[in-house]
Amino acid sequence: MAQFSRRAFAAGLPLAVVGGGLVPPAGLAPGLAAAPPAARVPPLAQIRIGRFTVTALTDGYADMPYTFFPGRSAAEVEHAAAAQFVARPSGVRFVFNQYLVEDGEHKILIDAGPAGSIGQTGALPQALAALGLRNDQIDAVIVTHMHQDHMGGLVAGGQNNFPRAELYIDRRDVTHWTDPARRSGAPDYLQTSFRMAADVVRLYPRLQAIDGPREIARGISIVDLTGHTPGHIGVRIEDAGRSLIMVSDMLFPVVHPAATDVNFLFEQDRAAAQAMRDRFFPVAAAEGALIAATHMPFPGLGRVVSDRGRMRWQVADWALQA
Ligand SMILES: [Zn+2]
Numbered sequence: 001m002a003q004f005s006r007r008a009f010a011a012g013l014p015l016a017v018v019g020g021g022l023v024p025p026a027g028l029a030p031g032l033a034a035a036p037p038a039a040r041v042p043p044l045a046q047i048r049i050g051r052f053t054v055t056a057l058t059d060g061y062a063d064m065p066y067t068f069f070p071g072r073s074a075a076e077v078e079h080a081a082a083a084q085f086v087a088r089p090s091g092v093r094f095v096f097n098q099y100l101v102e103d104g105e106h107k108i109l110i111d112a113g114p115a116g117s118i119g120q121t122g123a124l125p126q127a128l129a130a131l132g133l134r135n136d137q138i139d140a141v142i143v144t145h146m147h148q149d150h151m152g153g154l155v156a157g158g159q160n161n162f163p164r165a166e167l168y169i170d171r172r173d174v175t176h177w178t179d180p181a182r183r184s185g186a187p188d189y190l191q192t193s194f195r196m197a198a199d200v201v202r203l204y205p206r207l208q209a210i211d212g213p214r215e216i217a218r219g220i221s222i223v224d225l226t227g228h229t230p231g232h233i234g235v236r237i238e239d240a241g242r243s244l245i246m247v248s249d250m251l252f253p254v255v256h257p258a259a260t261d262v263n264f265l266f267e268q269d270r271a272a273a274q275a276m277r278d279r280f281f282p283v284a285a286a287e288g289a290l291i292a293a294t295h296m297p298f299p300g301l302g303r304v305v306s307d308r309g310r311m312r313w314q315v316a317d318w319a320l321q322a
Contacts, residue, residue: 050239062119170231
């Protein structure tokens with residue numbers, strides 16, 4: 001009988017597959033390798049939570065340089081990426097996942113993506129169109145925090161892009177991101193978020209600033225996850241004994257949840273961000289909580305599991321959109 005070793009198995013595979021498929025194989029149609037997001041069919045993934053259908057959408061992705069993770073050197077982050085077979089020359093790939101929650105009555109969108117303001121993004125409109133949805137059919141948008149990669153899609157061409165939607169954002173973020181003193185004292189890389197926040201507040205008179213945990217529709221409630229930003233929130237979807245928590249930027253690929261003392265450059269209060277991760281990861285692991293995370297590989301659905309004392313991300317089951 002032939003020895004079925006890993007080496008023998010790999011020897012039979014084309015090089016591009018063994019290499020993880022990160023580099024397009026030579027001879028692939030150039031158009032396929034270089035197609036901008038607008039030309040692609042956006043991926044859609046669904047799970048059922050009781051009476052809710054949750055569809056993961058994605059606006060695209062951006063690669064974050066290895067220098068963007070305070071608490072670890074660039075070499076350490078690159079080494080961790082290599083150990084997970086995702087080390088790209090351009091850095092750690094962040095996907096921008098959004099989630100559509102439907103209960104047969106309401107259509108609620110969680111986050112709106114960067115909409116072209118960073119990386120290869122701007123695909124959310126096609127993702128909604130692929131579901132047969134127009135923006136004016138969205139009843140509510142929950143924005144987990146006012147970073148550009150979560151609210152960019154709220155505004156298009158200087159206009160309110162979801163004209164019928166209620167907009168929910170935590171009051172601490174609204175206050176922070178519309179404060180002129182904080183804006184003038186903030187580094188360059190946060191200026192886009194301040195500018196967008198001003199546009200959003202001006203263009204969405206139906207903005208509802210949220211004060212603490214509350215239910216915004218039956219089975220859909222806000223969870224306080226302050227740290228990443230002052231008003232960083234999660235969204236819990238719960239029905240018939242099942243639940244999903246969309247936790248936004250509680251964890252980032254490659255570095256989390258294995259460690260909590262690694263930050264992301266855009267976090268202004270690093271101690272607060274770490275403190276929330278210190279609290280959240282063990283609880284999530286103990287509960288086996290089903291999680292949706294914005295920047296984890298599409299569709300961002302998984303669990304924090306404790307594996308012999310070490311935290312790791314376990315991808316959850318999901319279905320291709322029917
Ligand atoms: Zn983010």
